[in-house]
Amino acid sequence: MHDFVRSTARAELKTTQEIAEIERERLVAEERTPLSSRIVPVLALLVALWWAKAVVIPIVLSILLSYALEPIVARMGDFRIRRAFAAPLLLLAFGLAAGGLGYALRGEAAGFLDRVPSAIHVVSEKFRQLSDGAPGPLAKMKNAANELETASHGAPDGVPAVRVEQPTFRWSDWVWQGSRSAVEFGAQMFAVLCITYCLLAAGDLYKRKLVHVVPTLSSKKITVQILAEIDRQIERFLMARATISAIIGVAFAVTFHFAGMQQAGVWGVISAVLFTIPIVGPTLFTVLAALAAFVQFGTVAAVSGIVVLCLVISAIEGNVLTPWLMSRAGEMNGAAVFVSLLFWGWIWGGWGLLLAVPITASIKAVCERVPDLSAFAEILKP
Numbered sequence: 140m141h142d143f144v145r146s147t148a149r150a151e152l153k154t155t156q157e158i159a160e161i162e163r164e165r166l167v168a169e170e171r172t173p174l175s176s177r178i179v180p181v182l183a184l185l186v187a188l189w190w191a192k193a194v195v196i197p198i199v200l201s202i203l204l205s206y207a208l209e210p211i212v213a214r215m216g217d218f219r220i221r222r223a224f225a226a227p228l229l230l231l232a233f234g235l236a237a238g239g240l241g242y243a244l245r246g247e248a249a250g251f252l253d254r255v256p257s258a259i260h261v262v263s264e265k266f267r268q269l270s271d272g273a274p275g276p277l278a279k280m281k282n283a284a285n286e287l288e289t290a291s292h293g294a295p296d297g298v299p300a301v302r303v304e305q306p307t308f309r310w311s312d313w314v315w316q317g318s319r320s321a322v323e324f325g326a327q328m329f330a331v332l333c334i335t336y337c338l339l340a341a342g343d344l345y346k347r348k349l350v351h352v353v354p355t356l357s358s359k360k361i362t363v364q365i366l367a368e369i370d371r372q373i374e375r376f377l378m379a380r381a382t383i384s385a386i387i388g389v390a391f392a393v394t395f396h397f398a399g400m401q402q403a404g405v406w407g408v409i410s411a412v413l414f415t416i417p418i419v420g421p422t423l424f425t426v427l428a429a430l431a432a433f434v435q436f437g438t439v440a441a442v443s444g445i446v447v448l449c450l451v452i453s454a455i456e457g458n459v460l461t462p463w464l465m466s467r468a469g470e471m472n473g474a475a476v477f478v479s480l481l482f483w484g485w486i487w488g489g490w491g492l493l494l495a496v497p498i499t500a501s502i503k504a505v506c507e508r509v510p511d512l513s514a515f516a517e518i519l520k521p
Contacts, residue, residue: 185486188486188487189486189487192486192487192490193327196327196487196490196494197327197330197331197334198334199494199498200327200331200494201330201331201334201335201338202338203373203377203494203497203501204331204335205335205338205339206370206373206374206377207374207377207378207381208229208230208233208335208339209339209370209374210374210378211229212225212226212229212339215228215229222339222340222341222342223340225339226336226339226340227336229339230332230335230336230339234332240408243404244404244405244408247401247402247403247404247405248402248405250401250402251401251402251405254401254402254434346366349362349366350362350363350366364508365505365508365509368504368507368508369501369504369505369508372500372504372507373500373501373504376497376500376504377497379464380415380496380497382464383414383456383460383461383464384411384412384414384415385411386460387410387411387414387452387456387460388407388408388410388411389407390407390410390452391403391406391407391410391411391449391452392404392406392407392408393407394448394452395407395428395445395448398444398445398448399436400428400431400432400435400445401431401435406428406431409424409427410424412493414453414456415493415496416480416492416493416495416496417476417477417480417496418476418477418480419480419492420492421449421453421456421457424449425446425449425450425453428445428446428449429442429445429446429449431445432444432445432446470520470521471496471499471500471503471519471520471521472519472520472521475499475518475519476495476496476499479495479496479498479499480492480495480496482495483495483498483499499519502515502519503516503519503520506519
């Protein structure tokens with residue numbers, strides 16, 4: 140018995156020494172690794188993310204959407220509804236809800252789209268009139284140069300000079316760009332729908348495959364714990380973000396309706412989307428709402444009232460609603476949020492701005508559970 144204990148202790152000691160030796164070799168190898176060999180893979184990853192964004196963006200959207208819907212599918216499983224039926228039923232229900240909302244707002248949406256070209260023309264004309272009414276030094280110099288050029292070339296007596304005004308808006312460009320964007324958006328949403336269905340129907344299949352790849356039993360247990368914690372944090376963050384967007388959308392739709400703004404329901408949908416982008420989204424929405432109020436009412440008092448409403452709701456969202464509903468998984472310091480917006484917006488444009496915070500929150504959740512990446516998670520924490 141004592142011999143067995145001693146042999147077991149020696150085996151454990153040997154295993155510990157081997158692990159320590161492997162760790163030392165790894166650290167030495169990292170120290171000897173040149174900096175260029177670390178930078179090149181990062182640059183290659185950035186290029187791949189930008190070049191393959193048409194494929195990567197739908198995949199990222201699908202993964203985040205499956206995380207958000209997974210608790211509902213699991214709850215449906217408690218009622219003995221198999222995943223093969225629960226996933227399409229849930230997606231069909233969300234599709235019908237989105238279609239019902241679009242059908243209810245179809246009149247407002249059509250009116251909103253009809254007003255966009257005229258609003259752009261009105262705003263551009265107002266700014267042109269303001270610039271013409273009070274020209275600056277450069278504008279005066281340009282006008283003087285034009286008059287001298289006209290005088291030097293001469294003009295027939297009694298014939299006034301004619302200046303051709305370029306149109307500020309072209310319907311053909313608007314229709315072409317809008318139709319092309321609509322087709323691309325529809326194709327991406329269809330891909331997102333298909334991938335989300337596959338992920339929800341598969342359940343924890345890919346997680347089990349990941350655990351199966353891990354070599355040792357202890358590593359398997361740690362991997363299971365990490366995956367469970369990551370799932371919990373990401374699901375909580377996405378559900379909280381969806382709840383905040385819904386509340387913001389209803390709040391703006393109601394307040395704009397009583398304020399007399401046209402197409403208040405459409406403004407509610409726009410606010411729900413834009414407010415998912417920290418800092419940039421509320422600012423952009425306030426500017427757009429102010430321009431719309433200027434086109435509709437044409438008075439400084441009306442524009443000021445709309446701006447005050449936007450600022451009040453934004454303050455409530457940022458100081459009360461988000462801290463109350465958002466979990467620790469989604470809390471990041473302001474600098475990290477702004478840098479993530481710059482980075483993902485640079486890589487993926489508008490989609491990057493919408494996905495920046497969920498992606499960064501997911502990365503933070505992973506880094507918190509991986510010891511080698513804990514320093515990066517600490518940088519993202521508030």
